[in-house]
Amino acid sequence: MAQNQVKIFDSTLRDGAQGQGISFSLEDKIKIVKALDEMQVDYIEAGNPGSNPKDMEFFKRLKDVHLENSSVVAFGSTRKSKINVEGDKNLKDLLSSEASTIVIFGKSWDFQVTDIIKTSLDENLNMIKDTIEYLCKNEREVIFDAEHFYDGYKANKEYAMATLRAAEEAGAQVIVLCDTNGGTLPQEIYDITRTVKTQVSIDVGIHSHDDMGMAVANSIMAVQAGAAQVQGTFIGIGERCGNANLSVIIPILKLKLGYEILNNIELTNLTKTSRYIAEICNMTLADENPFVGNSAFAHKGGMHIDAVTKAPKSYEHIEPELVGNKRRFLVSEVSGKSTILQEIKKVFPNISKDDNSVQKITDRLKELEYEGYQFEGAEGTVELVIRKIIGKYKPFFKLNHFKIIGEQPYGLEEFSSTAVINITVDGKNEMTAAEGEGPVNALDRAIRKALEVFYPELKQARLVDYKVRVLDSENATEAKVRVLIESTDGVESWSTVGVSRDVIQASWIALVDSIEYKLIKDIERKVKAYF
């Protein structure tokens, strides 16, 4: 392969699925395959058809999915010891999957051969050889995953190399060195990979694990030592501490090491794709994830914010836009008045930095933060705090009363929730009720129903995200709760936050802010249109 080429191999659907809490439906898997294909991933390891009938079903489904860029890969073990390849059910399944590329994993660590699969060192070499020859004869591209390679090499170098030679001679196109236990240091990875590269003539790949927090570094070191394939999972999920995180490795390879693994446009989809895949995995991408996390380019220290405003490279190693992310300035007690001033200017561009409301707003935000509010990612609420202190705010309605009834009725299995609400707008009273999936949903429906009588434009607004964070969980059911709500009206998205010991009260606070923010934005748009 050309010097500046590295192939990206994603195992989200196989190794990734072995991470805690990960469980994919068939539809989930199809979505992930399509997303990976769009990101120009070279190989998608789609499952282990021999060990899991659901995986076999998925391979059949995949034949109807058109992929532009990716090859679908089936994963499986070398034949069982003392069994003929034709008699091995697992290999039969691998072939039935009709995947054009097959990854065969085999033991490269003598201890694993003798103590775990309990066979002889020679038989293991035959298992590798027979299996790969058999699959090559059946016209498959075969990649050999040398399991526990680095531990094996350190324990018994000759044997580890013998397993690679067996695979190469049998026709494997790529040999992937696996740091299966994740315990190998970067320099060791470099040295051993480099040595292997001088002793085989086919491509070498790397498959690292994050047990020492160095899977990304190990993958990079291996590439610098000559590896031409990197195996990992798109957002780093996998057994124990996870696999090498491809959403981190891809931009490093392209932007720092000059590998043309995908073009600039696709790279700008990196953040969006990572978040999309995280959602399918039923996870929230950690804010601090490199490149794609919400906070990867979020600056809080006052000095950092000043510097980045002058020159982004002063505290950013790349421009966030290259990977589809955004710079953010966090409002907090260390961000200083200049950050808060910038937030205020978004609403009131002409405010002077000496205006005494700047200090009042800063104090009020800190006070709320102390109570548990977090304004990072809740710009809707921040704007309302600013407006309320500056005096550019008038309530859109007066809440007279609400009552929520959650009931497990006599004799019935079903739980029901009802909310009753009574409000006043401009002297006119409106009372209504709504049912819901739970108390918060009932309340949400009831307040909208009541307000839409006066503000029909609210019909365009809907909630798209609802998050609950227990702040002091050791207080158990008495704990303070922070609710974060994201809303959209098709034109704009905004987030609001509420805090209380009562999840309904916290949700109410965030809901009201969300509704009032929408109504204010509508007025703003009219002002822009007519004035």
Place this chain on the structure above:
Amino acid sequence: MAQNQVKIFDSTLRDGAQGQGISFSLEDKIKIVKALDEMQVDYIEAGNPGSNPKDMEFFKRLKDVHLENSSVVAFGSTRKSKINVEGDKNLKDLLSSEASTIVIFGKSWDFQVTDIIKTSLDENLNMIKDTIEYLCKNEREVIFDAEHFYDGYKANKEYAMATLRAAEEAGAQVIVLCDTNGGTLPQEIYDITRTVKTQVSIDVGIHSHDDMGMAVANSIMAVQAGAAQVQGTFIGIGERCGNANLSVIIPILKLKLGYEILNNIELTNLTKTSRYIAEICNMTLADENPFVGNSAFAHKGGMHIDAVTKAPKSYEHIEPELVGNKRRFLVSEVSGKSTILQEIKKVFPNISKDDNSVQKITDRLKELEYEGYQFEGAEGTVELVIRKIIGKYKPFFKLNHFKIIGEQPYGLEEFSSTAVINITVDGKNEMTAAEGEGPVNALDRAIRKALEVFYPELKQARLVDYKVRVLDSENATEAKVRVLIESTDGVESWSTVGVSRDVIQASWIALVDSIEYKLIKDIERKVKAYF
């Protein structure tokens, strides 16, 4: 310093505090300092007294805190340009803090000097020299943090080295090379650190950031290149993607590289300390954190579980107990019947693996997982599922009815929650009501009140943790919610889980399981005592 010594420098309270969502009270900081001292951290960077009056107050408080192992460090900038050291308020504050060690950070990247702080290259060298001389004259140990060193070295090697020489000549005891933007590759870190080491005679340190997911690897490479101090934050918090994670670096240095940075006993406190510090930071430690995460030694793949049962080193790079963590086997669709059999044997040791209940339990758990349940970390619920299928279960009560009323009353600001409940135990009916901080708390109190009439032993049980996870948040307030409850009775702790679109219903399910689990355990203890 001796070849096998590396000093650990923690900046949780300074650099860490610049991470999103981090906000420490004075008491929080004291707790963290004591925890770090117990972990034998050499230096604790406690704040920036010159820029923050709360930090100054903290330094004063610290004088009354007795520390066994750690030196308290104050952090601050070189003097401002064109100002005399005696006239620099910040330096005055650094001295008033009475910290015996001071970290001075200065610019080592020519671009930062000219474009950000806007002074001349020579004046910057004077700023470094004057500041450090002044502090040394005042009998402080001075550590010089060369900010942006690696970027500076790559842009203008001579100038970057000149800044280090200025610091060394002025009396600094350690020079710390900072990868402030987090964009330097491991091999570059190694090469540059090695070169610096040959050109200075004082100790060299490393301060890396995680913007490319390589802060740990970069710290390790720097140590291998001769660095004798590693700066980071205990659980990796910090600006943007965070600082180097010391809870990962410490075990690598000790267990993989043989540095005697703390003794074996303290190492076993690593996991506990990380979780403690995470709680103070109001964060949950990610399960997949290396060494200390809940899942660091959690095995899910059936083959992995089989292998680890035979020989832990087959899929673990170290023994979890060394760092105070535990091995776990996850019950899931890929763990196979053998794992579930092990779970069943915890309850019914004599069960045969061919018993048909094994398959039924496996199916039921998968069915519940599909609905959103997660049994990893909810062993209480798993036991109840097992008992219900095997037939070793009888309900402790019958729920006839409950009603929850959450109310924002007319004219009052206060929200109130009341739960009314009606149950039957052995033909006897009990109805009661309770108020609470919110609907779930009200329900929790009501059910306990009702049941304690029949089962007074429930008085010993209390909830210690309550977590809510929104599963499909894009369904907003209609989203499915998973509630995880941890309970204790002083003897044992157990966790239970509930899933529903209604947070009250989900909490109810988890609460009932929690109560019944406790009652079953009490019977078990009596059986052990008398039979």
